[in-house]
Amino acid sequence: MSKIIWFTGMSGSGKSYYSDCIKEILEKENLRVNIIDGDLIRDKYKIPVGFSFNEICQNNKNIADICKKEYKKFDITIVSVITPYESIRKDIKKIFKNDLFYIYVYSDIESLKERDTKGLYKKADMGLIDNVIGYSEKSIYEEPENADLKLNTSSNIEPKKNIELLSNFIHLKIL
Numbered sequence: 001m002s003k004i005i006w007f008t009g010m011s012g013s014g015k016s017y018y019s020d021c022i023k024e025i026l027e028k029e030n031l032r033v034n035i036i037d038g039d040l041i042r043d044k045y046k047i048p049v050g051f052s053f054n055e056i057c058q059n060n061k062n063i064a065d066i067c068k069k070e071y072k073k074f075d076i077t078i079v080s081v082i083t084p085y086e087s088i089r090k091d092i093k094k095i096f097k098n099d100l101f102y103i104y105v106y107s108d109i110e111s112l113k114e115r116d117t118k119g120l121y122k123k124a125d126m127g128l129i130d131n132v133i134g135y136s137e138k139s140i141y142e143e144p145e146n147a148d149l150k151l152n153t154s155s156n157i158e159p160k161k162n163i164e165l166l167s168n169f170i171h172l173k174i175l
Contacts, residue, residue: 001076001175002071002072002074002075002076002077002099003060003075003076003099003100003174003175004067004071004075004076004077004078004079004096004099004100004102005022005078005079005101005103005114005170005174006012006075006078006079006081006083006092006100006101006102006103007019007078007079007080007081007103007105008081008082008083008084008103008104008105008144009104009105009106009148009153010082010107010112010134010135010141011082011112011118011120011132011133011134012106012107012112012114012115012116012117012118012120012121013106013107013153014105014151014153014159014162015037015080015081015082015105016037016039016080017069017159018103018105018151018153018162018163018166019035019078019080020035021159021163021166022078022163022166022167022170023035025028025163025167026053026075027120028078028095028171031075031076031175032073032074032076032079033076034070034071034073034074034076034077034078035077035079036063036066036067036077036078036079036080037079037080038059038063038079038080038081038082039076045046045150049116050102051131051133051139053085054148056082056084056085056088056133057085057087057088059081059097060081060083060085060088060092061088061091061092062152063079063081064091064095064096065116066094067096067101068095068096069098070114071099076170076174082134082138082141084131084133084134084139084141084142085142086142086144089102089144090112097171100136101148101149101173101174102131102146102147102148102149102152103147103148103149103150103151103169104143104144104147104149104151105151105153105167106143106150106151106152106153106154107137107152107153107154108154108155108160110153110154110155111153111154111156112135113125115157120135121135123147124136129154146156148169148173149165149166149169151165151166
């Protein structure tokens, strides 16, 4: 079967959270699941990642390469990485074709700033950093044109509803 669920969205939107939730659900169904998380990849492979357009695209391509080497070993590979540009998402889709499903994890800015698990939005507001993807003026996030599913993770949305929506989507469209 070997399918890829690729979560895209801004920092703090819930990509890793929903990746972990869905992994737990799928493993209970005896599926072999692998998670490739952008934060963990950076630590594991010690790849220095910058925030220019080209550096971000290269990082996304590196993650796609890691995914390509590993995903056939699993029933489901879950990738959780910002992947902010439509052009790179299209390039990745060309590699994996019908094996890849994009999940756009959307949250309004106020909810992202409330969560701010990494302190990035606070640092940006203080002028300490100017490269928060989708928040800083020079670092945009392009909403996906053709996501297979959009999860709204704003503060007024119950996470349980998104988990149910995601689980139903996976069972109806992927498995």
